[in-house]
Amino acid sequence: MASNNLIGDDLAISEILEKPIENELIKVLKKRSNSNNFKFSIEFGSKKGANFMGNVYRILYEDENHNQSSLILKIAPKNLKRRGEFALRQMFLREIDMYDKVLVYFNEFQLSQGVDLEKDGFNEFPQYYSSISEDLFESVFLEDLRIRNFEMVNVRKETITFDHMSAVLKALGKFHAISFALKDQQPEKFKQLASLAIEQFWTQSHDMITEFEKCFEVLKEEKCFDLFEKIKKSVGDDYYSTIMCLASSQAAEPYAVICHGDVTSNNTMFSKDDEGKPNKVKIFDFQFTRYASPVIDLLLYLFCTITKELRDQHYEEFLHIYHDSLSDLLRRLGSDPQKLFPYEALLDQLQKFGVYSVFVGSLLFNQFCADEESIKKVEDSDCFVFHFSKDSKAAYNKRAMDMFVGLDRLGYI
Known part of the structure; x- marks a missing residue:
């Protein structure tokens, strides 16, 4: 069970996580939390200018026993012109x-x-958790190094x-x-x-x-x-x-x-x-x-x-x-x-x-x-x-x- 918390100024998770990405995230969180019952929220994962070629987010999650952790989700930009120019x-x-x-x-x-x-x-x-190679939904799920x-x-x-x-x-x-x-x-x-x-x-x-x-x-x-x-x-x-x-x-x-x-x-x-x-x-x-x-x-x-x-x-x-x-x-x-x-x-x-x-x-x-x-x-x-x-x-x-x-x-x- 995932919550649909907000990031920044009322920017909803649904505006960031398109369905293929959200589905893969749920799979990763189930495996990482060893639970089917958890909630998560999302925040920006890097300072401005640090990730020129992708959008980086931190996923914060908590299982039914209130154990908390996080991971990093990196998503490819959607702008078709730029996707072509910069491969x-x-x-x-x-x-x-x-x-x-x-x-x-x-x-x-x-x-x-x-x-x-x-x-x-x-x-x-x-540590690498998972990825999506589907066109327009390219994403990488990684360890959040801040935890260490x-x-x-x-x-x-x-x-x-x-x-x-x-x-x-x-x-x-x-x-x-x-x-x-x-x-x-x-x-x-x-x-x-x-x-x-x-x-x-x-x-x-x-x-x-x-x-x-x-x-x-x-x-x-x-x-x-x-x-x-x-x-x-x-x-x-x-x-x-x-x-x-x-x-x-x-x-x-x-x-x-x-x-x-x-x-x-x-x-x-x-x-x-x-x-x-x-x-x-x-x-x-x-x-x-x-x-x-x-x-x-x-x-x-x-x-x-x-x-x-x-x-x-x-x-x-x-x-x-x-x-x-x-x-x-x-x-x-x-x-x-x-x-x-x-x-x-x-x-x-x-x-x-x-x-x-x-x-x-x-x-x-x-x-x-x-x-x-x-x-x-x-x-x-x-x-x-x-x-x-x-x-x-x-x-x-x-x-x-x-x-x-x-x-x-x-x-x-």
Whole structure:
């Protein structure tokens, strides 16, 4: 028995949960509550701007014995024009495949090699409950990480610390290690899994080109004309040809892996130890998964999220944290990291693909810095119209300059 509670200003559940989604939700709640008699309500599940490609809700439920819990429901936008422009159906099907097929097999493979998932395996993603792949009703039902005291970092108000960054890099090292091990030991199975991660996001879009050029123009605004010319030379005249090359598996081989593709502060949550320091991370939102260079997953945090000061002080240490984590799990999975992905190869991949940062940074900095009231969902007709006050434009320029200067200092552009 489900209640039809309200969300926000008299927005009824019936306005959000169309019948196929409500039916699946009832099935999930029956299983999760182990009861046929429960009630539920719904609230928004993420802060504004955190989930550009979907609508996220928190389902709060209570069984007949007054036991309470919650889960996360992510629903695809309905706007047909935007669904076509941004391949939203394909993006949701990608995420469903990741949770339902790829990550399930990653777990099975780790267990078959004697890895303790909870102790030291790759387990840094939320529990998957169910999904809907039916056209126009695409949805994913996931664990609510707040129950385990995981929280998102609001980069507008908080700073990503060394401990945050270490947790992310250790998790990514383990995540990528599984791809390398499977490529080594089960190449046909890995080929099958990698086929579920073919690039599908970067398509021609005038709006995105405008955003790229807006970001590059910051160099002129800050009187860095030589660096502007260097960036323009690095990205070329055909931005999308450059992007597709950078995001391709062919250019990354023999080191291509199944990447998350969008590892940002909006897609990570952290728990803390008894001293209040971040000690664990969970990574979610697998819509942008791609088979590409492993460094694609490192760049978004290293150059688009953390401060220049933290990066300058710990950059080499961060790379070793990532590679040590990857190497450790790779050995325990039965493969040789020195053969499959030596540290020198990591440095070469960063040199080769580092410029990818400028394209994703051009989009992320809007989300991080624009006036919050101007941030829209992808289904809105003006989703790429961002407004900046004097302060928010200054914040945008600083992030862009820190990225450009960092990439230039390391010789990535």
